[in-house]
Amino acid sequence: MILTEFEILALLSKWGIYLSVAAVIGGAFMLALTRPQPDEGTYLRDYFGFGAVFGLLSITVNFFVQVGSFAEDGLQGMLGQQMLLFIWQTPVGDALAWRLAGFSLALLGSRWLFHSGLGLSRxxxxxxMVSVIVLGASFSLIGHSTEMNIWAQGLIALHILVIGSWLGSFYPLWHMCSDTALSDLKHTMDKFGQLGIVIVSLVLATGGALVWMLFNHPMELIDSDYGRAILLKLSLIMVILLIAALHKFILVPRLDSPQSSDAEHSARIKLKRSIATEAVIGALILSVTVMLSSLLGPVSLS
Structure with missing residues (x-):
């Protein structure tokens, strides 16, 4: 399959959207989990801000690329007024409006997050919170979901929220391995591990329900390109689950009262590297998701 310039730009910008949504949702999850003091939560504020700005840039590029792709008139077609208006009135425009609102709210909230005034902080x-809900809901307005019933669209929104909470938490956890007191790091990792069981259960339950709705027959998982991509995504999720088990049973317990500063440093570094590996696999999962939503489609909707 040879991709055009517009298709490549569309894939990259959509991947940017997914990364940004994960940053905002995962950042909100970690904010609720850790409840940091203003001097401790600067990195989370910056994480929100980066996710929001990168998200606004990605959705803008993605929209104009889709306009240009429909116009079939090169770069000039991206700015055609009639085509811009036409695309804006489609589900693509609806999703853009919701994501503009979601990322804008996230950016505004990040600026006031640790403001000294209690009212602004609240x-x-x-x-x-609103930005997270809006961004999750935006995925039910576009793509294969528009051809599905309201229950499936709700499952898609829930799936985005839970998997965003999971994948988007990797950077904050990675950052905490360097700058957080050992007891606080251990406490956070323990809580994340406990909540992770619920998150993973929801990811698998919502994902499994959607697969059930999308496929007419189990053999389509093997016989179709879409099915094989689903299996690849599931395999990557299984790898992350194995790494999570490594954290829970080996790496995190080593944080409990190390015998020396060298042992503490070694335990932090090993955990940090393992979380970085999770983050890379998470980025691959989002890449597969981009391919699923852009280039492939289930047989049931073809």
Whole structure:
């Protein structure tokens, strides 16, 4: 399969959207999990801000690329007024509007997150909560979901929220391995491990339900390109689960009262490297998801 320039740009910008959504949702999850003090949570504020700005850039590029692709008139077609208006009135435009609102709210909330005024801080948390819901819901407005019933669209939104909470938490956890007190790091990793069981259960349950709805027959998982891509995504999730088990049973327990500073440093580094590996696999999962939503489609909707 030879991709055109517009298709490559569309894939890259959509991958950017997914990364940004994960950053905002995962950042909100870690904010609720750790409840950091202002001097401790600067990295989370920056994480929100980066996710929001990168998301706004990605959705803008993605929209104009889709306009240009429909216009079939090269770069000039990206700015055609009639085609811009036409695409804006489709589900693509609806999703863009929701994501513009979601990322804008996240950016605004990140600026006020640790403001000294208690009122602004509460408003910031409310804005971040709304942005998470809006971004999750935006995925039910576009792609294969538009051809599915309301229950499937709700499952898609829930799936985005839970998998975003999971994958988007890797950077904050990676950062904490360097700058957080050992007891706090151990406490956070323990809580994340406990909540991770619920998150993973929801990821598998919502994903499994969607697969059940999308396929007419189990053999389509093997016989179709879409099915094989689903299996690849599932395999990558299984690898992350194995790494999570490594954290829970080996790496995190080593944080409990190390015998020396060298032992503590070694335990932190090993955990940090393992989380970085998880993050890379998470990025691969999002890449497969981009391919599923852009280039492939289930037989049931073909």
């Amino acid at each position: 408003i910031a948390n409310a804005l971040l």
